[in-house]
Amino acid sequence: MPLHIASPLSLLTIAIAASLPSIAQASSVDNLPSSQSYTGLMFIPNAQVIDTGGFNLSFHQGVPHQNSIASIDDWFFGAGVFKGLEAGGRIVTQSYDCNSYLENNCGIRDLSMSVKYQLPFVYDYTGLNLAVGIQDLGGTGNHFETKYVVADKTFDALKLRLSAGYGQSNLEFGIMDGPFAGAEWQPLSFMQITGEYDASEFNANAKLFTPEGLLPYGAQLSLDYELYTGHQNSDQTVWGLNATIPLFGYGSNKREQLSVEQQQRLQQALTQQLDNHKNSSLQGLISALKNDGFLNIQVGKRHDKLIITLENRRYNHNPMDGVGVALGIIAANTGADTFADFEDTAKITPSTKQQEVELIMLTNGIPMFTINSDMRCYRAFLETGDNCDSMWFSSYNARIAFTRTEWLTNKESNGFGRSQIILSPQLAHRTATEYGVFDYSLALSTNLYTPLWQGAAIDIRHTLPISESDDFKSGEIWENSAYDSQIDRIFLHQAFKLPQNIMTQFSGGYIYGDYWGGMNETNWFTPNGQHSVGFKLSQFRTEDNDLPDTKDKGVRLAHYLYSQPQWDWQLELQAGEFWQGDTGFKATSSHWLGDARLSASYLTSKAQGANDYEDFVSLSISIPLTPWRDMKPNYIQVRGIDQFTYTLQTRVGDGANYLNTGLGGSNDLQHNIARQYQGQNRLTQAYFNANIQHLRNAYIKYVKITQ
Secondary structure, X not given: OOOOOOOHHHHHHHHHHHXXXXXXXXXXXXXXXXXXOOEEOOOOEOOOOOOEOEEEEEEEEEEEOOOOEEEEEEEEEEEEEEOOEEEEEEEEEOOOOOOOOOOOXXXXXXXXXXXXXXXXXXXXXXXXXXXXXXXXXXXXXXXXOEEEEEEEEEEHHHOEXXXXXXXXXXXXXXXXXXXXXXXXXXXXXXXXXXXXXXXOOEEEEEEEEOOOOOOHHHOEEXXXXXXXXXXXXXXXXXXXXXXXXXXXXXXXXXXOOOOOHHHHHHHHHHHHHHHHHHHOOHHHHHHHHHHOOOEEEEEEEEOOEEEEEEEOOOOOOOHHHHHHHHHHHHHHOOOHHHHHHHHHHHOOOOOOOOOEEEEEEEEOOEEEEEEEEEHHHHHHHHHHOOOOOOOEEEOOOHHHHHHOOEEOOOOEOOOOOOEEEEEEEEEEEEEEEOOEEEEEEEEEEEEEEEEOOOOEEEEEEEEEEEEEOHHHOOOOOOHHHOOOOEEEEEEEEEEEEEHHHEEEEEEEEEEOOOEEEEEEEEEEEOOOOOEEEEEEEEEEEEOOOOOOOOOOEEEEEEEEEEEEHHHOEEEEEEEEEOOOOOEEEEEEEEEEEOOEEEEXXXXXXXOOOOOOOEEEEEEEEEEEEOOOOOOOOOOEEEEOEEEEEEEEEEEEOOOOOOOOOOOOOOOOOOOXXXXXXXXXXXXXXXXXXXXXXXXXXXXXXXXHHHO
């Protein structure tokens, strides 16, 4: 039962008074989750948001529902998508395995999405933070819909934050339905006391948490517990557990400071590596690249410039990692002696010009990207972090640059036939449906990918079931979506890089265990890579023509992609015919937080033979499930997957939230153009220009690992 005290305002007054003697030791007030779908106090929000790049997972008990603070579980995951914006998904449930169609006492089971945005510039002019937000966005059964505007101000000297706002909501007791206000007081670096008026009654809770910087990887854990509530019909004391951690690779473009005392050893190791250029040679440079696992290494000349080409299959989180390590190794192994060797080998006149090098990055032997820099300038960049003015990037001329180069050495570490075995979980799931909170089929995917000649590869994938919930078992509703032990994909891919920065790939073979056919993807990128248009066409014939529910399938989709690397943002628009024969439109907004990607999609599509369009909103997170530095490529290389994606989807704009039949599918291949050749559309001039420090940080990380 809740602990009832005379007045929450008395608690707040005592708390503020107690803080006065310790003003000199004051600190900022931490931003912690509420028991709702937003950063805040207990039931009300403040104007703070999850830190950009932070991922939050919360579990709470006690939810305003059906005229009480009910004994219901509340799961919430959210992230700081970009500066000022947090977004997340929420599951509220009274039971976990209960089938609502067969049993009458399952209680509520609700999946919803929420967003909160802290308006920019307001603080600069007013000294107040101002935020707007929506809880339970869209959907049909909006049990917890809440719209609000809230302002707050933090008094650092008092360790106090005051919040006030106005809301409209469907919550019980009139919570958040009108004016609300609250205070957060942080007397200790690990504790907060909050008091609030939730537009109906007063509440108070206590929050215990790990101080920032205590746990590794920037993680923070917290516990919150209700001290008081004025709501008389309360079946559950509200309490919760929360965990926050920065997403993979977030901050990889921030300038790393090497001058602090605890990093002196790293500074010495970096200097020692870069000093190798004083006693270097052309063969030593090739050996250094070969020893780190780069493939298809060649050295050539063009207009007396040193050209180096190579392929990265070891650093698979981000295309900049492979480029950063390769450039760092080149900078550490190209000095006066190296250029003297080059001039002698190339039979060119010795030059006193800058030590300029052009690096051409290959994928499956196709020249995809070029980087130019003076090595003296680049070494200074690695040592200090000051940008190198001589550095420039291009994908537009990579093919021409490669064909116009006169190669002086034979290819080292030929990539032909060097197979990758890519291990990854595969997860089919249904979340917060009438059949259960989480039904799933989990399998291990083993993908054999073998490059052949330039642009060609064999792609074979096997799935091995590991576990599944009851509703995915034989005879149950989702048995057709459960994974089987089978080879579910056999493809031969052939990609070409065409003039004018056009990339195309033809693929033919066997997919989904039932369909034979082929497909083509073609993309065109502008020279700086900010805009791309393309299409995908496919046609597959089923092996099981005798079954009444099977038919030939394919996609006919056009797309446009806009990338804004300064905001770590991409917007993709798709339209046409999807895999199930439905036609419609899909818009996806993706936000890169380091090497993790958060995406929100809106789909409107009309099923084949239907009269009306169906609308859906989805939220997904993609993370790399492989080490930053994979196994050294040999004739067999075992590694994880570069992007594993988990998606939640809910229906919007309809009178009933019934299950859909897979509308909006596009039979994406793992080894498509965007993923295999374009680094998830990040291998562009615009992306590299916006993330220069990532190159340096990649080499520093390499030095840390190898020193």
